[in-house]
Amino acid sequence: MPGASVHDVVTVTAVSFVNGVYWHIQPHQHVAAALWFTGTFLVAGYACAGDLDTNSREYRAWGPLRFIWWPYRVMVPHRSWISHGMVTGGLIRALYLAAAITVITVISVWGIDLLGQHFGPGAFTSGLWRHTAAAVQNHTVSALAAFVGFMAAGALHTLTDLIGSALKPGKRTQRRRRSAV
């Protein structure tokens, strides 16, 4: 399996190429969207790709916030389709992150409520998501670009793992032995 530094080099090297492809296939040629795409691609490649399913550099990159990914790290088998599926990996991480933000917001607002400031955890959190949904609706192209960048980083991570495994010296020797039989 390629190490974190290999994944970082691949992510940074690939970003201009992937961005170039994205720029040509997107229908709007939207600069803000291209920036969103690049931003989420780099951030997801560094700290939100498949290896969050183990005690990896990606996991530790979250610093004190890595507790968010602890249940994911413990529950998801390393390199399974849940974390390393080309499409399912990124999709499940996006949904997991949205669910984690919701739970943390509810608990934080509930804590603030206990201190005497009455925001109402349910109302505050649903208001937050309503604002987010409105922002996505008003900036659909950029939101879509951010999502595609996030997904592309996860897919590139999996592709790098697959190539790394295929090029492992042990595997090559095994294949040579098998073909010699």
Ligand SMILES: [Zn+2]
């Ligand atoms: Zn991996």
